[in-house]
Amino acid sequence: MSDKENTPRPGLLRRLWRAFWSPSGVLSTGFLLIAGFICGILFWGGFHWSLELTNTEEFCTSCHTMETNLGEYRETVHYNNHSGVRAICSDCHVPHEWQYKMKAKIMAVKDVYHEVLGTISTPEKYEERRLEMAAAVWKKMKASDSRECRNCHAFEYMDFTIQETRAADNHQRAIDEGMTCIDCHQGIAHDLPPGYLEEYEHVVEELAGEVRYRGEEDLAGIRSYLGTAAD
Amino acid sequence: MLNILDLLGTIGGSILGLPGILGTGLGMMTRNWFVAAGLGGLIGLLSPMVLGGSHSTHVPITLTEYAVSISVGIIAGLLGCAIRHKGATV
Numbered sequence: 001m002s003d004k005e006n007t008p009r010p011g012l013l014r015r016l017w018r019a020f021w022s023p024s025g026v027l028s029t030g031f032l033l034i035a036g037f038i039c040g041i042l043f044w045g046g047f048h049w050s051l052e053l054t055n056t057e058e059f060c061t062s063c064h065t066m067e068t069n070l071g072e073y074r075e076t077v078h079y080n081n082h083s084g085v086r087a088i089c090s091d092c093h094v095p096h097e098w099q100y101k102m103k104a105k106i107m108a109v110k111d112v113y114h115e116v117l118g119t120i121s122t123p124e125k126y127e128e129r130r131l132e133m134a135a136a137v138w139k140k141m142k143a144s145d146s147r148e149c150r151n152c153h154a155f156e157y158m159d160f161t162i163q164e165t166r167a168a169d170n171h172q173r174a175i176d177e178g179m180t181c182i183d184c185h186q187g188i189a190h191d192l193p194p195g196y197l198e199e200y201e202h203v204v205e206e207l208a209g210e211v212r213y214r215g216e217e218d219l220a221g222i223r224s225y226l227g228t229a230a231d
Numbered sequence: 232m233l234n235i236l237d238l239l240g241t242i243g244g245s246i247l248g249l250p251g252i253l254g255t256g257l258g259m260m261t262r263n264w265f266v267a268a269g270l271g272g273l274i275g276l277l278s279p280m281v282l283g284g285s286h287s288t289h290v291p292i293t294l295t296e297y298a299v300s301i302s303v304g305i306i307a308g309l310l311g312c313a314i315r316h317k318g319a320t321v
């Protein structure tokens with residue numbers, strides 16, 4: 001009897017592993033390349049398609065805990081307006097740039113975790129956490145220079161002559177002082193919690209301590225504006 | 232907690248982005264571990280420069296982003312090289 005016959009047959013996983021790394025005796029290099037290319041396109045297309053599905057309003061609001069946000073958002077100009085142009089959840093909360101989009105998607109795992117835990121499952125719990133959740137979003141927006149707002153809004157293309165005087169004045173001041181959208185436009189899509197101005201000031205100070213991302217950044221200017229707005 | 236998630240997100244974004252994918256691809260082109268790591272690291276360095284930031288804002292890429300991108304690029308290059316060693320005779 002030969003040694004080969006005495007050797008026990010390897011398990012399924014080991015056989016699959018060996019087959020995976022063995023050279024193909026029946027398929028040409030061209031066939032493997034073309035098949036690999038087509039499989040690559042299918043896989044990547046499927047991945048991207050699935051990712052885009054998670055960007056829809058239906059997906060975002062399918063969790064019970066998102067009902068409060070949705071209700072508040074439906075009262076705002078970003079949901080309903082004279083032109084019919086809308087910004088859905090992902091337009092404000094998911095970056096367009098690939099690496100930042102992936103980062104946002106990975107970080108969004110915490111939303112599923114807290115949905116399962118029921119961290120904000122009742123109106124009381126939601127209100128208790130509202131300031132904390134808002135501050136987390138403000139921090140992200142401030143740190144990215146309101147990147148997601150700027151996908152649609154740009155100072156460069158604002159016609160100040162057709163804006164309200166107050167808006168035109170403040171936008172020009174924002175340009176001069178290097179401010180960013182979220183410095184003034186907190187609560188643009190969701191209700192503001194009590195003490196939000198102090199919390200926003202805290203976010204600005206915290207970020208100013210971590211990173212100075214623009215030379216012309218004027219913390220005092222933002223502080224003075226926040227002070228004015230509070231009055 | 233958010234900082235850990237932030238770091239995990241940055242790592243995940245790099246793995247699914249240019250440093251991870253092109254790093255592995257370039258690593259598969261050589262049997263030399265150092266060349267593979269170097270090519271992966273180079274992609275990791277170039278990736279934030281080319282694709283980092285955004286078209287509409289002026290936020291510089293942070294040191295963490297560079298560090299994560301280069302590290303992921305090097306690991307991806309080495310992984311690609313390991314695939315070459317295991318799966319090819321040339």
